[in-house]
Amino acid sequence: MNTVLFRTVQTDRSEASAQTVSFDFEGRQLHAPKGITVAAALIQNQVLHFRDSPVSGQPRAPYCQMGVCFECLVQINGVQNRQSCMTTIEEGMVIRMQQGQTTFTVIQTGEEQ
Numbered sequence: 001m002n003t004v005l006f007r008t009v010q011t012d013r014s015e016a017s018a019q020t021v022s023f024d025f026e027g028r029q030l031h032a033p034k035g036i037t038v039a040a041a042l043i044q045n046q047v048l049h050f051r052d053s054p055v056s057g058q059p060r061a062p063y064c065q066m067g068v069c070f071e072c073l074v075q076i077n078g079v080q081n082r083q084s085c086m087t088t089i090e091e092g093m094v095i096r097m098q099q100g101q102t103t104f105t106v107i108q109t110g111e112e113q
Protein backbone atom coordinates (compact mmCIF):
# COMPACT_ATOMS: atom_id res chain seq x y z
CA MET A 1 0.00 0.00 0.00
CA ASN A 2 1.30 3.45 -0.91
CA THR A 3 1.16 5.62 2.20
CA VAL A 4 2.82 8.70 0.70
CA LEU A 5 0.34 11.54 1.04
CA PHE A 6 2.58 14.53 0.61
CA ARG A 7 5.39 15.38 -1.73
CA THR A 8 8.67 16.49 -0.17
CA VAL A 9 9.43 20.15 -0.67
CA GLN A 10 12.67 20.57 -2.58
CA THR A 11 14.91 22.74 -0.44
CA ASP A 12 18.11 22.70 -2.48
CA ARG A 13 18.75 25.25 -5.21
CA SER A 14 18.75 22.71 -8.02
CA GLU A 15 19.22 23.74 -11.63
CA ALA A 16 15.48 24.11 -12.27
CA SER A 17 14.69 26.11 -9.15
CA ALA A 18 17.70 28.38 -9.63
CA GLN A 19 16.49 29.57 -13.06
CA THR A 20 14.58 32.81 -13.18
CA VAL A 21 12.22 34.40 -15.68
CA SER A 22 11.67 38.07 -16.43
CA PHE A 23 8.22 39.53 -16.93
CA ASP A 24 6.47 42.88 -17.16
CA PHE A 25 3.91 44.00 -14.60
CA GLU A 26 2.36 47.40 -15.19
CA GLY A 27 5.49 48.54 -16.99
CA ARG A 28 7.88 47.29 -14.28
CA GLN A 29 10.42 44.61 -15.21
CA LEU A 30 10.26 41.93 -12.51
CA HIS A 31 11.95 38.56 -11.96
CA ALA A 32 10.80 35.31 -10.37
CA PRO A 33 11.90 31.69 -10.14
CA LYS A 34 10.92 29.54 -13.11
CA GLY A 35 7.99 27.18 -12.51
CA ILE A 36 5.98 29.15 -9.95
CA THR A 37 2.54 30.64 -10.59
CA VAL A 38 1.93 34.19 -11.77
CA ALA A 39 0.30 34.94 -8.40
CA ALA A 40 3.33 33.67 -6.49
CA ALA A 41 5.67 35.59 -8.78
CA LEU A 42 3.80 38.84 -8.18
CA ILE A 43 3.56 38.32 -4.41
CA GLN A 44 7.31 37.58 -4.31
CA ASN A 45 7.78 40.99 -5.90
CA GLN A 46 5.64 42.66 -3.20
CA VAL A 47 2.65 43.12 -5.55
CA LEU A 48 -0.49 42.80 -3.41
CA HIS A 49 -3.03 44.63 -5.59
CA PHE A 50 -4.05 42.47 -8.58
CA ARG A 51 -7.37 43.98 -9.61
CA ASP A 52 -10.25 46.19 -8.51
CA SER A 53 -13.67 44.77 -7.69
CA PRO A 54 -16.21 45.67 -10.39
CA VAL A 55 -18.84 46.07 -7.65
CA SER A 56 -17.17 48.11 -4.92
CA GLY A 57 -13.97 49.24 -6.62
CA GLN A 58 -11.97 47.81 -3.71
CA PRO A 59 -8.49 46.38 -4.36
CA ARG A 60 -8.31 42.59 -4.56
CA ALA A 61 -5.51 40.03 -4.23
CA PRO A 62 -5.25 36.23 -4.32
CA TYR A 63 -7.08 34.46 -1.52
CA CYS A 64 -7.39 30.70 -2.03
CA GLN A 65 -4.38 30.12 -4.32
CA MET A 66 -6.10 27.03 -5.74
CA GLY A 67 -8.46 28.26 -8.46
CA VAL A 68 -11.67 28.59 -6.45
CA CYS A 69 -12.23 32.22 -5.42
CA PHE A 70 -11.32 34.14 -8.61
CA GLU A 71 -9.87 37.01 -6.55
CA CYS A 72 -6.57 36.76 -8.46
CA LEU A 73 -7.77 37.70 -11.95
CA VAL A 74 -5.30 39.64 -14.09
CA GLN A 75 -4.70 40.35 -17.74
CA ILE A 76 -1.91 38.22 -19.21
CA ASN A 77 -0.54 38.95 -22.67
CA GLY A 78 -3.70 40.90 -23.51
CA VAL A 79 -6.13 38.20 -22.34
CA GLN A 80 -8.39 39.28 -19.48
CA ASN A 81 -9.84 37.15 -16.66
CA ARG A 82 -6.80 34.88 -16.26
CA GLN A 83 -6.51 33.19 -12.88
CA SER A 84 -2.98 34.08 -11.83
CA CYS A 85 -2.89 31.32 -9.21
CA MET A 86 -3.49 28.69 -11.90
CA THR A 87 -1.08 30.05 -14.51
CA THR A 88 2.66 29.35 -14.58
CA ILE A 89 4.87 32.40 -15.02
CA GLU A 90 6.73 32.46 -18.33
CA GLU A 91 9.60 34.47 -19.74
CA GLY A 92 8.42 37.74 -21.31
CA MET A 93 4.84 37.66 -20.00
CA VAL A 94 3.09 41.02 -19.98
CA ILE A 95 0.79 41.22 -16.98
CA ARG A 96 -1.65 44.01 -16.20
CA MET A 97 -4.01 44.66 -13.31
CA GLN A 98 -7.63 44.01 -14.15
CA GLN A 99 -9.66 47.17 -13.67
CA GLY A 100 -13.37 46.79 -12.92
CA GLN A 101 -15.67 45.02 -15.33
CA THR A 102 -14.21 43.37 -18.38
CA THR A 103 -15.69 42.72 -21.77
CA PHE A 104 -15.79 39.59 -23.83
CA THR A 105 -15.25 39.47 -27.56
CA VAL A 106 -18.12 37.76 -29.35
CA ILE A 107 -16.86 35.69 -32.25
CA GLN A 108 -19.25 35.43 -35.19
CA THR A 109 -19.11 31.93 -36.65
CA GLY A 110 -21.49 32.56 -39.54
CA GLU A 111 -23.76 29.71 -38.37
CA GLU A 112 -26.37 32.04 -36.86
CA GLN A 113 -29.27 32.94 -39.18
Ligand code: FES
Binding pocket: 061, 062, 063, 064, 065, 066, 067, 068, 069, 070, 071, 072, 073, 083, 084, 085, 086
Ligand atom coordinates in the same frame (compact mmCIF):
# COMPACT_ATOMS: atom_id res chain seq x y z
S1 FES B 1 -6.52 32.96 -5.63
FE1 FES B 1 -8.46 32.03 -5.63
S2 FES B 1 -8.78 31.55 -7.72
FE2 FES B 1 -6.78 32.38 -7.68
